[in-house]
Amino acid sequence: MSETPLRILIVDDEAPARRRLRDVLSDSSAALPLTVVGEASNGKEAIAQLEASKPHVLLLDIRMPVMDGIETAEHLLKLEPAPAVIFTTAYDDYAIQAFEVNAIDYLLKPIRPERLIAALQKARALTATRMEALKSAAGKARTHISIGDRGRILLVPLADVVFLKAELKYVTVRTLEKEYLLEESLVKLEQEFTERFVRIHRNCLLARDYIEGFERVDHDPEEGEGAGSGWVARIRGMAERLPVSRRQQHIIKEFKR
Structure with missing residues (x-):
């Protein structure tokens, strides 16, 4: 019986970076069944797509406009089960914050295919039950308040x-x-x-x-x-x-x- 493909949402504000990740994933599909279910250019766009795309994993950049990757991951913790997060970034100074929001892995660009596959295999092994047990409060002040609503997340701007x-x-x-x-x-x-x-x-x-x-x-x-x-x-x-x-x-x- 074939494995269910891992559903992946790519989130990066740079289109070339998203294309590069697609190419790496395409080359890696023989090693691990997967499908790219969507792309987003910032965290807010990604959250808006969650209900329709139902990703198992987000490949998430950190420095993005509107909503950065760390805050996006904080909001994802409200979902049950929460999708896994793998950060893909050019910066190495967010690692501590990344693991405070329970990231599976922290990959530095340019992404090496073998590192990405290893991270995705970890994500597949992490069950929804274990994700729930890992939830914890994140320290960074949010710009939005996330409201859980029947499996969706509603984002209310803090300024409102x-x-x-x-x-x-x-x-x-x-x-x-x-x-x-x-x-x-x-x-x-x-x-x-x-x-x-x-x-x-x-x-x-x-x-x-x-x-x-x-x-x-x-x-x-x-x-x-x-x-x-x-x-x-x-x-x-x-x-x-x-x-x-x-x-x-x-x-x-x-x-x-």
Whole structure:
């Protein structure tokens, strides 16, 4: 019985580099059954193709516009099972970051066929169960938040996020147009995006860029009528007001400076 071909997605911002990888893969197909299911010029394009192409492996460049290879690999970790990642790059100074996002291998250009085949054989041997066990948090701050949605990844630009609000086991990610549910810790999100968001309540992080101001209200929004005055945050482009807890009211002075 023949082996199922390894499905490969090539991701590189340079067309000649993609052609070179195709040629190497074509020459190597006798040693390992494989098929190239697509190409992309950056990480965002690659993620958009995942549902249709269903790759087992991404051959992923690192330095690319729009979304680089390291951030792309971080988003791939949200998939179940996550496709394997083999970095193919001209730079040798990203190796530590590459293995923090569980790359199978790190190949320097020009790619030698025997090294690529060895890396692809490792990828084939790595089962979906083992990939799941390898998942870990990556250290680099993201430019997008990835939302798992029925086997797909939705990418929400961080610059579009107005606030993050913890509700039960989920975090609501709110933009001006939509809201999404995210299974991440609000504390970890605060640590990762501390420059962009400020905590205004124990369950809410508000993007600094969307803070229009603060206003006093007749009653504390946390306690209800008759509990004394309180503060709410006004949001640029949104009628909704968010309560500022007493513990976090020191930020009001910060924004008045």
